Amino acid sequence: MYKLKEIKIINFKSIDYAVVKFANNKTVFVWKNNAWKSNILKAVALFFSWEHKNININNFNEKSKDLILEVIISKDNKDLFILKIIASIVNDKVIVKYEDNYDDKEKQEIKVFLSKIDFIYIPSDRWSLNKDNSWYTNMINLILKNKIESIENKEVIDNLESIINSVKKIVPEEKNILFNEWLNYLNKSYFDINSRDSEILDNVDRSIKEEENNKEIMNFGDLNIWTRNFILMALFDLYFKSLKDIKNDRFKIFVIDHVENFLHPHSIRLIDKLLQDISETENTQIIYSTHANELVSNFKKGRYEIDSIRFVYKLNKATKIKQLENKYGSYDKIMINLIFKNTDVFFSDAVILVEWETEKISIPNIYEYWPWKKEDLHDCSSDTCKKTIWQNKINDFFNLYLKNIAIIDVWWKWALTDWYEFCSELLGKKNVFAIIDRDANFFEDKKNIERSIKKVHGRYVKENEYIDYNWIVLDWEFENYYKWEKIKEYLSTVLKERYRDDYIMKKEINHLINKIERLKFNKKVSVSYEKLFKTYLRWYWKPTIAFNLCIWLCQNNWYKIGLLEMLKKILYKIEKNKNLS
Numbered sequence: 001m002y003k004l005k006e007i008k009i010i011n012f013k014s015i016d017y018a019v020v021k022f023a024n025n026k027t028v029f030v031w032k033n034n035a036w037k038s039n040i041l042k043a044v045a046l047f048f049s050w051e052h053k054n055i056n057i058n059n060f061n062e063k064s065k066d067l068i069l070e071v072i073i074s075k076d077n078k079d080l081f082i083l084k085i086i087a088s089i090v091n092d093k094v095i096v097k098y099e100d101n102y103d104d105k106e107k108q109e110i111k112v113f114l115s116k117i118d119f120i121y122i123p124s125d126r127w128s129l130n131k132d133n134s135w136y137t138n139m140i141n142l143i144l145k146n147k148i149e150s151i152e153n154k155e156v157i158d159n160l161e162s163i164i165n166s167v168k169k170i171v172p173e174e175k176n177i178l179f180n181e182w183l184n185y186l187n188k189s190y191f192d193i194n195s196r197d198s199e200i201l202d203n204v205d206r207s208i209k210e211e212e213n214n215k216e217i218m219n220f221g222d223l224n225i226w227t228r229n230f231i232l233m234a235l236f237d238l239y240f241k242s243l244k245d246i247k248n249d250r251f252k253i254f255v256i257d258h259v260e261n262f263l264h265p266h267s268i269r270l271i272d273k274l275l276q277d278i279s280e281t282e283n284t285q286i287i288y289s290t291h292a293n294e295l296v297s298n299f300k301k302g303r304y305e306i307d308s309i310r311f312v313y314k315l316n317k318a319t320k321i322k323q324l325e326n327k328y329g330s331y332d333k334i335m336i337n338l339i340f341k342n343t344d345v346f347f348s349d350a351v352i353l354v355e356w357e358t359e360k361i362s363i364p365n366i367y368e369y370w371p372w373k374k375e376d377l378h379d380c381s382s383d384t385c386k387k388t389i390w391q392n393k394i395n396d397f398f399n400l401y402l403k404n405i406a407i408i409d410v411w412w413k414w415a416l417t418d419w420y421e422f423c424s425e426l427l428g429k430k431n432v433f434a435i436i437d438r439d440a441n442f443f444e445d446k447k448n449i450e451r452s453i454k455k456v457h458g459r460y461v462k463e464n465e466y467i468d469y470n471w472i473v474l475d476w477e478f479e480n481y482y483k484w485e486k487i488k489e490y491l492s493t494v495l496k497e498r499y500r501d502d503y504i505m506k507k508e509i510n511h512l513i514n515k516i517e518r519l520k521f522n523k524k525v526s527v528s529y530e531k532l533f534k535t536y537l538r539w540y541w542k543p544t545i546a547f548n549l550c551i552w553l554c555q556n557n558w559y560k561i562g563l564l565e566m567l568k569k570i571l572y573k574i575e576k577n578k579n580l581s
Contacts (some may be wrong), residue, residue: 002251002283003074007047010068011061013039014319021323022287023308025279029289029321030296030346031311036319037289038124040312041257044287045121047071047085048253055087055096061318063089073113073251081110117251118142124257126232139235142252146242229267236274243281252284260292268294276304293343299335306335309346311426324425334422337411344406345423350431350574351406353419359435359478360409361546366567367398369554376568382575398571405574413437413445417452420471424456430577433470433570437477470573472566481563482553490552 009018014036029037046055047069060067070084087096102110120142122135259275260268272295279286280303289312290296299305311322324331338345345351354360372394377385388397396402410419416434423432436445446463453461453469466473474481553559 001076002080002249004044004071004253004285004287005074005079006072007044008068008070009040009043011065012043012046012059012067012069013061014314014317015039015043016061016318018319018321020310020321022285023304025284025308026276026286026304027288027308027310028296029287029310029312030291031322032313032349033291033347035312035314037312038257039319040310040321041121041255041287041289043069044253044255045119047083048117048119048121055085055094057089057092057094059087060089081113083110113251116249117253118145119252120254122254122256124261126228126261136231136235139239143235143238143242145250146239146246229263232263233267233271233274236271236278240274240278240281243278249283252281254278254284254286254288256286256288259288259290259295265294268292271295272298276300279304291347293346296346297338297343299339306331306338311346322426324422331418331422333415334418337415342406342408342410345408345426347404348406348427349404349578350427351408351423351433352570353408353410353416353423353432353434354478355410355413355416355435355437357409357543358546360407361543362478362550363407363435363567364400365547365550366554366559366563367400367571368395369551370398370559370564371554371557372398376564380568380572380575382572384575384578385572403571403574414448417448420452421456428577429456430470431574433472433573435472435474435478437474439476442473470570472570474566475562481560482549483558483560486553486556486558487549490549 003024004022006019006021009015009020011017018040020040029040031037046059055067057063067087068084070082072079073081073083083098085096085098087094089095118138120135120138126135254275256275259271263271275286275288276298278284288295296309305326307324307326309324311324313320313322326332326335352363354363374389374392374394377389377394377397385397388394400407408419408423410416413436416436420432420434436449449466449471450461453459453466453471457469461469463473
């Protein structure tokens, strides 16, 4: 089974040096925005068009150095070929040469192998007419090639006709040269596909050139988004159907830049399923970049796992790539968690890890809705804080959404240490914070925290040092930071709206006040609050309680100062680390 195992990229666009290893089936590039993920995919695409020698001066990171692309192809887990392109600029001209470390027999084997590669590159700008957008021509060509050896010939032909007829409803027939050529070809040679493969490609290429030279002829970019998405989805669907019962051993590689561009969420889910199915067919690899959670989180054991993801970031104005290795299945639990939620971690600059959904909902709202003042930034020494005070944009400084900081609810306190280790490897040690309650089981929690800090930072610490490693231990429950005496005012306010009869209202409120008074002596405050809300406000459930109560407490300044001080320091540390990097 063939595999694109690795590509080494040197001095290409934003990449000074990178070695990218590819997963067996599907490799997904995610993480930082504006880190030039596209340049990695463009390097792969450029390599597989190497015989065209289309490297230009703009491809060089530094014009005084060589641009090098080196690929390792394996077969059945053994390295088959190491292929290299070297380009340099001499007298303002690009000179491209290929590695000559092969004898004549090896060169012939390489030539034969390259002729058996079906390579499709789909750029992020899919529909403008330029040299990159021959992808739809190549897709149809692949479908026809596969169809020759498939028992599903008629279904494929019928579906191709369906695509063409759908587009013809929008594009005037007399202007629709491209689709007319396809349809005429199919009608004339319904059972004679093999002998006409090259002819259809010639017709399509000629049609594209005619469209480029004649502005009156409508092109793909002029079609509405629904139609363009339909074409993209249908071509991948047809390609997958055409794979059934094929006998050839061609090596197929699909590289797609930002799969989700202009796709409806339903279409994103469908194409995720298609790409996964295609990637699992023999001698096929799918490589894409994305910002869509749905295209990252659908892990499948043995087929697409967390170590199939490549994290791309920018450091010192250069693109860098990071891969997490799931040694001994240490991230399996996190992978399962990510299937259902928390995929924000793949696209965030920093994270705050919390135990449950109450904190996940409340903390970003506290940051956003608390009435912060200039005085809240006086103990922050960063230039950003000073600028914020000067511009009087205090609330913007404390808004997590503007800062791209995610709150990750790990479901259970025992998972905090696993997530701390995972996120520290992914985002960097200084960009990960964990908030834990000091409850009756904290003695056991301490062991886990210290073991985790040792694993990440390489040293044992004492409890008074936890904060230095971004572990924040609350005095008791998170809910203890509410001003408990104010909860009765909130509930009373809601009850007044609920009960119109004064006698019933007073009776209920008096009963409620007695219950709230007892909270002072209850260690598990959150459970007591929840019971109260369920008793008096039955239509509320926990996330709704957290949201409504949090907003109300912020509006009335009824969080305790200790919580606000803790949240301020987290942002100060994130801001300081950002400035240092």
